[in-house]
Amino acid sequence: MKVAIAGAGAVGRSIARELLSNSHEVMLLERQLDHIDSSAVPGASWVNADACELDNLEQxxxxTYDVMVAATGDDKANLVVSLLAKTEFAVGRVVARVNDPRNEWLFDEAWGVDVAVSTPRILASLVEEAVSVGDLVRLMTFRQGQANLVEMTLPPNTAFAGxxxxxxxxxxxxALVAILRGGRVIVPQSDDPVEGGDxxxxxxxxxxxxxxxxxxLNL
Incomplete structure (x- = not known):
């Protein structure tokens, strides 16, 4: 898979390293020349360019890319990059970083965003998930389909156990997509039993x- 990443700061570089370790092809677009350091992410293609400029994206x-990741530290830039990627270049998947949670409402399909990732929201969700039993916790929103990734921890004494x-x-x-049980990740099959604490x-x-x-809750 070919992935373009706008913004080669700490976040962009971390994403690039992870993708490269999984054998994807990665291009980093960075407008600040002093942030260009090919040795920091070996294997990635580095381009010194402002990803908000149409001509730069054409060059x-x-x-030809499958995914665009707008990972700069500027929400306005990430929205512009997302919109250009989707409307001008028909990139199939656009993932955008939300720096300020107050701007999260803007990151939707109208701006070309398929998935908006807000670090503060994710951290808050993980805290809620860690302490909430019997509550539905929203982990992530997939904007294109208006669907959410949500989690619920079953009470230990659930009547549905077994x-x-x-x-x-x-x-x-x-749709149930996974069961987390102890250190295991279970892809649920129809005959798999549910246990308290899952x-x-x-x-x-x-x-x-x-x-x-x-x-x-009514199980």
Whole structure:
């Protein structure tokens, strides 16, 4: 997979290293010359260019890339990069970093954003997830489909313990994608049993989250 990353600061470089370790092709776009350091991320292609400029993205042949990651420290720049990537170059997947949570509402499909990643929100969600049993916690929003990644930790004494996944009466469009049990990540099959203390991870539209929470609590 070919991935372009706008912004070669600490966040952009970390993303690039992770992608390269998984054998993806990575291009880093950085407008500040003193931030260019090819030795910091060996294997990546470095381009000294402002990713907010259409001509620069054309020269970088952005249309040949599968994913654009807008990872600068400036929310305005990340929105512009996202919009250009989606509307001018038809990049299939656009992921944008949200620096200020107050701007998160802007990062939607109208600006070309498929997935908005807010570090403060993720950290807050992880805190909630760590202390909340029986509550539905939103971990991430997938803007293009208006769906959310949500988690619920089952109470230890849940009456559903031992029953198979197929017995879960989930609302329409909600899907169980993983069960976290101790140190294991279980991809659920219909006959897999649910146990007290399990962390259930779902993808669900926002409008069915309350119905999902009630369905799990009423197990």
């Amino acid at each position: 970088a042949q952005l249309q 029953k198979p996944v197929r017995k879960l009466d989930l609302p329409r469009d909600a 962390e259930l991870v779902f993808i669900a539209p926002a409008e069915v989250e309350e119905a999902l929470r009630e369905a799990i």
